[in-house]
Amino acid sequence: xxxxxxxxxxxxxxxxxxxxxxxxxxxxxxxxxxxxxxxxxxxxxxxxxxxxxxxxxxxxxxxxxxxxxxxxxxxxxxxxxxxxxxxxxxxxxxxxxxxxxxxxxxxxxxxxxxxxxxxxxxxxxxxxxxxxxxxxxxxxxxxxxxxxxxxxxxxxxxxxxxxxxxxxxxxxxxxxxxxxxxxxxxxxxxxxxxxxxxxxxxxxxxxxxxxxxxxxxxxxxxxxxxxxxxxxxxxxxxxxxxxxxxxxxxxxxxxxxxxxxxxxxxxxxxxxxxxxxxx
Amino acid sequence: xxxxxxxxxxxxxxxxxxxxxxxxxxxxxxxxxxxxxxxxxxxxxxxxxxxxxxxxxxxxxxxxxxxxxxxxxxxxxxxxxxxxxxxxxxxxxxxxxxxxxxxxxxxxxxxxxxxxxxxxxxxxxxxxxxxxxxxxxxxxxxxxxxxxxxxxxxxxxxxxxxxxxxxxxxxxxxxxxxxxxxxxxxxxxxxxxxxxxxxxxxxxxxxxxxxxxxxxxxxxxxxxxxxxxxxxxxxxxxxxxxxxxxxxxxxxxxxxxxxxxxxxxxxxxxxxxxxxxxxxxxxxxxxxxxxxxxxxxxxxxxxxxxxxxxxxxxxxxxxxxxxxxxxxxxxx
Numbered sequence: 001x002x003x004x005x006x007x008x009x010x011x012x013x014x015x016x017x018x019x020x021x022x023x024x025x026x027x028x029x030x031x032x033x034x035x036x037x038x039x040x041x042x043x044x045x046x047x048x049x050x051x052x053x054x055x056x057x058x059x060x061x062x063x064x065x066x067x068x069x070x071x072x073x074x075x076x077x078x079x080x081x082x083x084x085x086x087x088x089x090x091x092x093x094x095x096x097x098x099x100x101x102x103x104x105x106x107x108x109x110x111x112x113x114x115x116x117x118x119x120x121x122x123x124x125x126x127x128x129x130x131x132x133x134x135x136x137x138x139x140x141x142x143x144x145x146x147x148x149x150x151x152x153x154x155x156x157x158x159x160x161x162x163x164x165x166x167x168x169x170x171x172x173x174x175x176x177x178x179x180x181x182x183x184x185x186x187x188x189x190x191x192x193x194x195x196x197x198x199x200x201x202x203x204x205x206x207x208x209x210x211x212x213x214x215x216x217x218x219x220x221x222x223x224x225x226x227x228x229x230x231x232x233x234x235x236x237x238x239x240x241x242x243x244x245x246x247x248x249x250x251x252x253x254x255x256x257x258x259x260x261x262x263x264x265x266x267x268x269x270x271x272x273x274x275x276x277x278x279x
Numbered sequence: 280x281x282x283x284x285x286x287x288x289x290x291x292x293x294x295x296x297x298x299x300x301x302x303x304x305x306x307x308x309x310x311x312x313x314x315x316x317x318x319x320x321x322x323x324x325x326x327x328x329x330x331x332x333x334x335x336x337x338x339x340x341x342x343x344x345x346x347x348x349x350x351x352x353x354x355x356x357x358x359x360x361x362x363x364x365x366x367x368x369x370x371x372x373x374x375x376x377x378x379x380x381x382x383x384x385x386x387x388x389x390x391x392x393x394x395x396x397x398x399x400x401x402x403x404x405x406x407x408x409x410x411x412x413x414x415x416x417x418x419x420x421x422x423x424x425x426x427x428x429x430x431x432x433x434x435x436x437x438x439x440x441x442x443x444x445x446x447x448x449x450x451x452x453x454x455x456x457x458x459x460x461x462x463x464x465x466x467x468x469x470x471x472x473x474x475x476x477x478x479x480x481x482x483x484x485x486x487x488x489x490x491x492x493x494x495x496x497x498x499x500x501x502x503x504x505x506x507x508x509x510x511x512x513x514x515x516x517x518x519x520x521x522x523x524x525x526x527x528x529x530x531x532x533x534x535x536x537x538x539x540x541x542x543x544x545x546x547x548x549x550x551x552x553x554x555x556x557x558x559x560x561x562x563x564x565x566x567x568x569x570x571x572x573x574x575x576x577x578x579x580x581x582x583x584x585x586x587x588x589x590x591x592x593x594x595x596x597x598x599x600x601x602x603x604x605x606x607x608x609x610x611x
Contacts, residue, residue, distance in 0.1 A: 118318065121543050123591055125550035126322070126584055133572050133580055134329040136340065211447040215550060218449065219557045219569055230449075237453055237469065237558060240461050247453050255450040262445060 023260035023267075027080055030073040039070030041227050050243035060245045063235045068249050075229045076257045079213050082140055083206035083261060086147045090205055093148075094155025095198060099190045101156070102163035103182055113160060119153040128216055137224045143216065147209050158201055162194050203265015207258040214254050229254050311600065315592045320375070322588040326581050327371050331364070341384055341575045354384070358577065375585070381578035391582035394567060399586070402563035405483050406552050410541060412487035417494025418537065422525050424495070425502040437499065443492035448551045452485045452558060470560040482559050486551050490544050497540040501533030508532070534605050542598030549591055 045065035053060040059068035101112035128146045132138045166172060175189050216222050217230030229250060236247030330337055337360060338351040355361045359370055374380050380391045423429060424436035460468045466481040514528045553565030564587050571580040
């Protein structure tokens with residue numbers, strides 16, 4: 001039901017072609033800034049604390065005079081890398097699991113569907129709190145592990161629903177009839193046909209990870225290095241009256257990063273959906 | 280609601296029928312309660328294992344690196360960390376069953392559960408107000424989008440809902456707070472101790488917006504699903520106005536997906552509540568968890584996490600029960 005609602009909610013078809021390059025451009029710009037190391041998020045200039053945007057610091061400065069452009073670029077690049085890893089692991093685990101469950105049918109299928117329901121509705125936030133509270137100094141690896149714990153479920157559910165449609169089609173039956181093993185049917189014949197639908201979910205999952213990571217570090221559960229979009233927001237909220245630009249920069253960075261990841265996922269969708277893969 | 284369902288009641292005596300219905304309801308209630316208890320137990324076990332199996336000494340986590348070995352041993356004895364694992368687990372499960380989750384390490388003498396119960400009220404009022412607001416706004420938007428009142432501008436409702444659903448709470452909540460509280464001064468500033476009802480209403484309104492967007496999209500899809508149903512044609516033929524047809528006839532038939540989407544959004548709602556409590560410096564479960572985490576007050580942290588998990592599962596089962604109660608097609 002939810003997936004249908006999603007597809008109906010997409011108004012106006014796919015994104016315009018020029019928009020597809022936007023996420024890539026943003027990531028490349030952030031990467032260029034990080035690699036050139038012209039600005040560092042760890043260099044503090046106390047005399048520039050909460051300085052508004054200027055030519056030397058295009059996004060202004062935050063607490064202790066940290067250059068916001070550097071902080072945002074480093075933070076969003078790390079968040080995007082983390083999100084990409086989590087989404088890929090979720091995809092690699094969830095897709096074959098869901099497709100395999102739909103092929104096996106019976107009790108296994110019901111069990112996987114039920115597990116997906118439970119895990120997907122589970123508050124990731126609580127899970128993250130549990131795991132992170134037991135670690136002395138949380139790092140991005142811990143955050144990634146926490147997100148992977150729940151990231152597979154939407155992929156498995158999508159693959160399950162889609163495979164239920166595909167499993168009775170002629171090409172699957174033909175593959176089975178010539179003696180292809182079930183595992184090979186899933187990996188070679190079913191998963192490639194799921195890619196279009198799942199690409200959208202890849203983008204959505206990555207965007208969700210970016211937002212969760214920022215939210216966790218906003219409330220004080222983030223990685224100890226303090227380079228996160230949530231930290232920018234945290235500084236912005238505490239200096240809301242003195243230096244509103246910090247808050248606006250942080251909110252805009254979270255928004256742009258998550259929306260461009262979502263757009264990146266959608267950009268893949270129509271190309272796959274329009275020209276079904278034959279195998 | 281019987282319009283959508285079939286009315287093929289089996290023949291038989293009235294009393295037998297009623298008794299059968301009662302046993303069926305009882306079975307459903309017991310099944311749901313059992314499932315909820317299992318989920319809570321799984322979460323609690325995860326909490327238990329995370330604190331004991333992950334590398335690092337919990338006593339050192341609590342007391343810090345400078346603590347002496349005697350102090351740590353004392354605390355280990357107090358938290359029963361020196362016992363064998365199965366005994367610790369048995370004690371933990373018994374504590375869950377008897378609602379005795381130990382004492383706060385930081386405030387000796389105050390049971391962890393008391394501190395959690397103190398914090399539940401504000402969070403529960405925030406979340407339930409948000410659910411009510413979100414459902415009301417979302418359903419109204421969907422009806423507005425499905426009805427003929429807006430003419431060609433109906434697409435705007437869809438587009439607004441899509442845009443809002445894609446915008447993270449973390450991005451728009453601080454900006455709206457800045458605009459409305461710091462600039463326009465129409466709502467209390469974050470951390471204002473005299474915020475009162477206005478502060479609660481604003482916070483839950485923020486929390487309700489993403490929920491409203493999801494509800495609007497799903498209920499719009501559900502309304503479109505039943506749009507061609509015969510009973511709507513009958514209602515229209517009887518002379519019902521557009522508003523009457525939509526609100527009285529179409530909406531009850533599509534309430535199932537709406538309740539389901541509220542249920543699936545509860546987890547996000549809980550995370551959002553923690554963020555908003557931090558943003559507005561409101562007292563609540565979220566702030567308690569953050570406080571317990573920062574001060575490494577493990578019993579309070581365990582109790583708070585297990586309790587919020589239980590609240591969450593309870594609310595979700597409630598959503599499923601409401602779905603089953605209003606829609607005869609889901610009942611088995």
